[in-house]
Amino acid sequence: MNPVRRPMSLTLRVALLLSAVVAASFLAVGAYLYHTLQRQMAYRDDAELIGKVDQIRRIIAGLPSAAAIAQDQGPLTDTLFGHNDFMLKVSAADGRALLQTSLTSRPLPQVDSVPARRTLTLEDIHDWQPAAGVGRMVRATGMAGNEPVQITLARERSDRLKLLSNYSVDLLLALCGGALLATLLGYVVVRHSMRRLRSVIAKANQIHTSRLNTRLSVQDAPVELREMGEAFNAMLNRLEDGVQRLSGFAADLAHDMRTPVNTLMVETQVALARQRSAEEYQQLLASNLEEYERLARMIENTLFLARVDNAQLALQRVTLDLSAELQRIHDYFEILAEDVGVRLSVDAQPLQADIDPVLLQRAVNNLVANAIRHTPQGGTVALSAHAVPDGIEITVSNSGPGIAPEHLPHIFDRYYRADQARTSGAGLGLSIVRAIMELHGGKISLDSRPGEQTRFSLLFKKI
Numbered sequence: 001m002n003p004v005r006r007p008m009s010l011t012l013r014v015a016l017l018l019s020a021v022v023a024a025s026f027l028a029v030g031a032y033l034y035h036t037l038q039r040q041m042a043y044r045d046d047a048e049l050i051g052k053v054d055q056i057r058r059i060i061a062g063l064p065s066a067a068a069i070a071q072d073q074g075p076l077t078d079t080l081f082g083h084n085d086f087m088l089k090v091s092a093a094d095g096r097a098l099l100q101t102s103l104t105s106r107p108l109p110q111v112d113s114v115p116a117r118r119t120l121t122l123e124d125i126h127d128w129q130p131a132a133g134v135g136r137m138v139r140a141t142g143m144a145g146n147e148p149v150q151i152t153l154a155r156e157r158s159d160r161l162k163l164l165s166n167y168s169v170d171l172l173l174a175l176c177g178g179a180l181l182a183t184l185l186g187y188v189v190v191r192h193s194m195r196r197l198r199s200v201i202a203k204a205n206q207i208h209t210s211r212l213n214t215r216l217s218v219q220d221a222p223v224e225l226r227e228m229g230e231a232f233n234a235m236l237n238r239l240e241d242g243v244q245r246l247s248g249f250a251a252d253l254a255h256d257m258r259t260p261v262n263t264l265m266v267e268t269q270v271a272l273a274r275q276r277s278a279e280e281y282q283q284l285l286a287s288n289l290e291e292y293e294r295l296a297r298m299i300e301n302t303l304f305l306a307r308v309d310n311a312q313l314a315l316q317r318v319t320l321d322l323s324a325e326l327q328r329i330h331d332y333f334e335i336l337a338e339d340v341g342v343r344l345s346v347d348a349q350p351l352q353a354d355i356d357p358v359l360l361q362r363a364v365n366n367l368v369a370n371a372i373r374h375t376p377q378g379g380t381v382a383l384s385a386h387a388v389p390d391g392i393e394i395t396v397s398n399s400g401p402g403i404a405p406e407h408l409p410h411i412f413d414r415y416y417r418a419d420q421a422r423t424s425g426a427g428l429g430l431s432i433v434r435a436i437m438e439l440h441g442g443k444i445s446l447d448s449r450p451g452e453q454t455r456f457s458l459l460f461k462k463i
């Protein structure tokens with residue numbers, strides 16, 4: 001089995017990256033410096049060769065004849081004093097050597113001699129191959145009196161190259177040292193900046209469902225951490241909200257369930273207190289049935305949402321005639337609406353759509369039940385279905401007080417009830433409608449003008 005590899009710490013990673021960047025920059029600068037030095041040295045060495053030949057030409061020009069060169073070599077050899085890497089040969093027109101300092105065992109190349117009248121330029125300098133490295137040499141003609149002599153000046157550059165290679169070693173060492181220092185400093189600096197992150201972690205560790213009101217302070221944090229902190233705080237807001245609603249729901253659910261259970265208990269106790277007639281038992285059972293149904297509905301709704309959450313619910317789409325469906329729902333609620341003095345109307349085009357019939361009924365039932373409940377006596381609840389560019393829209397609207405704007409963002413949340421009076425259900429109805437619409441890939445929207453009208457629209461997109 002592979003051992004689990006821990007990812008490298010961010011601090012180390014940033015510090016290493018930093019040192020890599022520093023090392024690369026050092027390397028680039030070092031290479032540039034090295035090449036500049038190399039070029040400068042080559043240029044100055046060549047210029048020096050020219051200078052020496054000029055000097056030698058002048059000395060020779062001051063002599064009466066070529067023979068005088070051989071007689072007094074002092075002034076010429078003096079020009080090379082202190083330069084062991086130079087080699088000078090002066091020969092007469094017939095090739096006879098007039099002067100020769102220690103010459104290399106390697107042959108010098110046969111290069112053209114610069115005529116006596118022409119001044120030397122850098123182009124007159126040539127490479128030659130001594131035992132080590134590369135050398136430079138020049139050949140020029142000088143005039144001793146009126147006799148031409150051949151001046152050959154060569155230079156080995158091995159000491160210069162050694163200097164350069166020493167320099168490059170020094171540069172490399174400095175580079176390694178600098179990169180190491182940058183790594184260490186980088187590590188310290190990055191570690192220091194990460195302190196903030198640790199304080200965030202410490203804060204996060206304090207958070208607990210019972211202490212969800214803790215927030216990270218983001219004002220004085222650096223930008224990157226501020227963004228993270230804000231996202232974190234927003235998440236905490238949502239969590240706190242959810243946990244609060246959930247615990248509120250637990251209390252509400254317990255309360256809602258207690259009422260029917262208490263009723264059942266009391267009625268049963270009273271019934272059992274003495275002998276009853278069959279009719280009385282029948283009555284008791286009928287009344288109990290209502291409470292059982294209420295309880296069953298609550299449990300069923302909670303279960304339904306849990307199943308949607310766990311994606312255990314499969315859609316069973318059937319081609320439906322929407323006007324017939326709405327008419328059926330209308331007929332179902334008609335008596336109830338009449339009882340509370342609300343007029344119920346249907347206005348549906350003959351439309352067909354592929355929708356799960358059970359879920360459609362459930363969604364519209366929830367909306368209609370809400371609408372009837374929130375419509376004052378004498379008001380109306382209107383059901384409609386019509387085609388829209390995106391697909392098909394079913395609306396349920398009702399007159400009445402409507403929903404205050406502050407409730408709108410939460411109205412589809414689970415267990416949310418705008419009116420805290422316990423006349424309504426558990427606050428699951430609209431979240432079930434929304435879940436059903438999401439299952440169908442549709443959308444639910446709400447338009448409420450308080451005091452006038454509330455309209456819920458279900459959009460079933462074309463499939």
Ligand SMILES: Nc1ncnc2c1ncn2[C@@H]1O[C@H](COP(=O)(O)OP(=O)(O)O)[C@@H](O)[C@H]1O
Pocket residue numbers: 366370371374398400401402403411416417418419424425426427428429430431454
């Ligand atoms: N047609 C409506 N008019 C006014 N308020 C409404 C309407 N429909 C829903 N509401 C508000 O939305 C809340 C949530 O509705 P719902 O999820 O069905 O829960 P419940 O009906 O169980 O209270 C209701 O408590 C109610 O305050």
Ligand SMILES: [Mg+2]
Pocket residue numbers: 366369370424425428429430
């Ligand atoms: Mg409801």
